Amino acid sequence: MGINGQGFGGDLIVVATKNNGKVKEFAHAFAKIGKQIVSLNDYPHIPDIPEDGDTFAANARIKAKAAGDALGVPALADDSGLRVAALDGAPGVYSARYSGEGATDASNNAKLLKELAAIGADLQIPQGESTGNDEAGEVWRLPQDGSKALSPAQFVCALALYDPATGEFVEAEGTVDGVITDKPHGEGGFGYDPLFWLPELGRGMAELSREEKGGISHRGEALRKLLASL
Numbered sequence: 001m002g003i004n005g006q007g008f009g010g011d012l013i014v015v016a017t018k019n020n021g022k023v024k025e026f027a028h029a030f031a032k033i034g035k036q037i038v039s040l041n042d043y044p045h046i047p048d049i050p051e052d053g054d055t056f057a058a059n060a061r062i063k064a065k066a067a068g069d070a071l072g073v074p075a076l077a078d079d080s081g082l083r084v085a086a087l088d089g090a091p092g093v094y095s096a097r098y099s100g101e102g103a104t105d106a107s108n109n110a111k112l113l114k115e116l117a118a119i120g121a122d123l124q125i126p127q128g129e130s131t132g133n134d135e136a137g138e139v140w141r142l143p144q145d146g147s148k149a150l151s152p153a154q155f156v157c158a159l160a161l162y163d164p165a166t167g168e169f170v171e172a173e174g175t176v177d178g179v180i181t182d183k184p185h186g187e188g189g190f191g192y193d194p195l196f197w198l199p200e201l202g203r204g205m206a207e208l209s210r211e212e213k214g215g216i217s218h219r220g221e222a223l224r225k226l227l228a229s230l
C-alpha cells in the first residue's frame with residue numbers, strides 16, 4: 001500500500017469525508033503519530049459521492065475509491081452508523097439520512113427518539129440504580145438524572161484505505177456497545193453521541209473528551225486495527 005509508494009509514510013493523509021465530527025477525531029488520532037489530514041471539505045470540486053452500498057464496508061470502499069481516483073493519491077474513508085436493537089438494527093447504513101432529505105444530527109436524534117417512543121421501547125431499568133450485570137459480568141451504571149434507557153445499541157465504523165496506483169483496499173471495522181437514553185447527555189462528539197450512553201463507564205459518549213472517545217469508540221477501534229494491519 002502506498003501513497004505513490006509512501007503508504008501512511010507521507011505526512012499528509014486524505015480522509016474521504018465531509019463530516020467535520022469525523023475530521024476532528026481523525027485529525028486528533030493522526031496528530032499523535034505526526035500526521036496531518038485533509039478532508040473532502042478541502043477539495044470542494046470533488047462531486048458528492050453516492051453512498052448506495054448495502055453495508056458499511058461497501059460504502060467505505062465506494063467513498064475511498066471515488067476520492068482516491070479523483071485525487072490520484074491513497075484515500076481513507078469511514079462509513080459508520082448506529083444500530084439500535086429495538087429497531088431491528090435501524091438506522092444502520094441509513095444513519096446519516098434517517099430523518100430524510102436535509103437531515104441534521106438534531107433531526108436524526110429527534111427521529112430516533114420518536115421511533116423508540118412509537119414502539120414503547122424501555123429497558124425498564126430502575127432509575128438511578130445499576131442494573132446488575134451485563135453479559136460480560138460488568139456493572140451497568142445508568143444516568144442519575146432520571147433519564148430512561150430505551151434500547152441496547154451499537155456504533156459501527158468501517159474504514160477503507162484505497163490506493164489508486166494498485167487498486168488495492170485495506171479494510172478494518174470497529175464497534176462499541178451502549179444504550180440509547182431518552183434524554184441527551186454531554187456536549188462533545190457529533191451525530192448520535194448525545195443519546196448514546198456507555199453503561200460500563202457510567203458516562204455518555206458526548207461526555208467524553210476526544211482522547212477518551214478515541215480510546216473506546218468504534219472509530220478508534222477500526223483505526224487501531226487498520227494501522228496494525230499496514
Ligand SMILES: O=c1nc[nH]c2c1ncn2[C@H]1C[C@H](O)[C@@H](COP(=O)(O)OP(=O)(O)OP(=O)(O)O)O1
Pocket residue numbers: 016017018019022051078079080081082095096097108155189190191192193217219
Ligand atoms: O462516532 C459517532 N458518534 C455519533 N454518531 C456517529 C458516529 N459515527 C457515525 N455516526 C453517525 C453520524 C451519521 O448519522 C452516520 C454516519 O454516516 P456516514 O455516511 O458514515 O457519514 P457522513 O455522511 O456524516 O459523512 P461522510 O459520508 O462524508 O463521511 O452515523
Ligand SMILES: [Mg+2]
Pocket residue numbers: 051096
Ligand atoms: Mg455519508
